[in-house]
Amino acid sequence: MKLKVGLLGGGSWGTTVASLTSKNSETLLWARNPETVKEINELNSNEKYLPNAKLHKGLKATTSIKETIEHADVIVMGIPSQHFRAVLLEAKPYIRPWVPIISLAKGLEISTKMRMTQIIEEIMPGHPAGVLTGPNLAKEIHFGKAAAAVISMVDKTIAQKLQTVFSSGLFRVYTNTDVIGSELGGALKNVMAIAAGMGDGANAGDNTRSALITRGLSELTRLGIAMGGKQRTFAGLTGLGDLIATCSSSKSRNHHVGFQLGKGKKLEDIINDMNEVAEGVKTTKVVMELAKDYNVDMPITKEVYKVLYEGNTVFDAFKGLITHEVGSEKEPG
Numbered sequence: 001m002k003l004k005v006g007l008l009g010g011g012s013w014g015t016t017v018a019s020l021t022s023k024n025s026e027t028l029l030w031a032r033n034p035e036t037v038k039e040i041n042e043l044n045s046n047e048k049y050l051p052n053a054k055l056h057k058g059l060k061a062t063t064s065i066k067e068t069i070e071h072a073d074v075i076v077m078g079i080p081s082q083h084f085r086a087v088l089l090e091a092k093p094y095i096r097p098w099v100p101i102i103s104l105a106k107g108l109e110i111s112t113k114m115r116m117t118q119i120i121e122e123i124m125p126g127h128p129a130g131v132l133t134g135p136n137l138a139k140e141i142h143f144g145k146a147a148a149a150v151i152s153m154v155d156k157t158i159a160q161k162l163q164t165v166f167s168s169g170l171f172r173v174y175t176n177t178d179v180i181g182s183e184l185g186g187a188l189k190n191v192m193a194i195a196a197g198m199g200d201g202a203n204a205g206d207n208t209r210s211a212l213i214t215r216g217l218s219e220l221t222r223l224g225i226a227m228g229g230k231q232r233t234f235a236g237l238t239g240l241g242d243l244i245a246t247c248s249s250s251k252s253r254n255h256h257v258g259f260q261l262g263k264g265k266k267l268e269d270i271i272n273d274m275n276e277v278a279e280g281v282k283t284t285k286v287v288m289e290l291a292k293d294y295n296v297d298m299p300i301t302k303e304v305y306k307v308l309y310e311g312n313t314v315f316d317a318f319k320g321l322i323t324h325e326v327g328s329e330k331e332p333g
């Protein structure tokens with residue numbers, strides 16, 4: 001039997017995933033904006049978020065959250081982390097018992113420091129919670145470029161069932177039972193992407209980017225393990241894989257924020273000029289607190305934070321990193 005998908009969120013990634021799942025399963029996409037809904041239903045496009053992309057013809061959209069949810073066998077949340085809770089609470093009355101809920105978001109809730117699957121477990125106890133994550137720049141996937149992702153859930157049997165809903169053609173979906181590690185990899189790499197973007201914007205060079213990616217991996221793995229993730233996960237698609245994609249691509253919004261900071265632009269102006277979310281900006285705040293809670297040294301995050309929130313320049317950040325005590329490659333620092 002084919003599962004029906006109810007997907008909440010008509011931004012670039014929500015729309016992309018809905019278009020993918022509609023190849024395998026009946027999919028209904030909820031978007032707030034009636035114009036977006038009309039455009040998806042009548043023109044099979046969502047130009048604001050995915051310019052020039054043609055969506056799968058089977059994809060239908062609606063402005064009704066009830067209609068999207070009430071018949072769904074799986075619910076997919078394509079909502080940015082800071083709005084995730086509010087939208088899930090709005091959907092809650094219509095969610096059928098035991099339906100799995102999958103997050104697409106890569107961030108941490110600023111007020112609680114929670115991961116999205118923790119929010120799902122809090123609001124919808126008993127529902128299997130999972131995350132679809134990996135190196136998946138929406139704008140490439142839409143144009144049929146090959147990519148791999150991971151569906152991460154504690155229950156492997158449910159993950160295997162959902163693997164067939166999300167996999168399609170050149171979009172390969174693996175499973176992983178380390179939800180904490182998978183989810184943290186996706187959230188933490190955004191902070192590193194801002195750092196790599198800062199370097200690129202300031203013309204620091206390929207060696208610098210490579211050092212940031214590698215030490216960034218070490219830094220996010222340290223925190224991720226302290227929080228309960230598994231080392232192997234951080235070396236996989238959801239950790240290293242996503243870190244490389246996001247740190248080295250001008251299609252990444254987080255890299256873009258860093259790049260513009262590296263060019264000397266002000267954060268406020270950069271954000272005002274964007275119509276999409278860059279999760280790393282807020283996640284950096286949460287990661288600073290988590291680093292303190294778990295007593296983990298995170299020098300790159302600290303420098304990114306000072307540029308975002310304390311008025312430091314990108315030059316100050318690199319000076320901070322260069323003067324940070326150099327340890328063994330295996331040790332913090």
Ligand SMILES: NC(=O)C1=CN([C@@H]2O[C@H](COP(=O)(O)OP(=O)(O)OC[C@H]3O[C@@H](n4cnc5c(N)ncnc54)[C@H](O)[C@@H]3O)[C@@H](O)[C@H]2O)C=CC1
Pocket residue numbers: 009010011012013014015031032049078079080081083086087104105106107136137138139275276277279
């Ligand atoms: N775009 C990409 O390449 C990828 C994005 N992601 C993650 O997916 C999540 C969603 O991001 P995108 O779709 O890219 O963001 P986006 O910025 O393209 O779109 C965000 C969408 O959420 C909607 N939204 C925001 N607040 C809302 C609220 N309170 N109620 C209802 N809708 C609301 C907006 O209207 C918009 O449709 C993020 O956590 C992002 O990190 C993950 C993988 C790839």
Ligand SMILES: O=C(CO)COP(=O)(O)O
Pocket residue numbers: 106134135136137138190193242245246251252253254255277278279
């Ligand atoms: O997570 C992503 C790619 O895997 C998208 O990154 P950005 O949110 O930085 O665009």
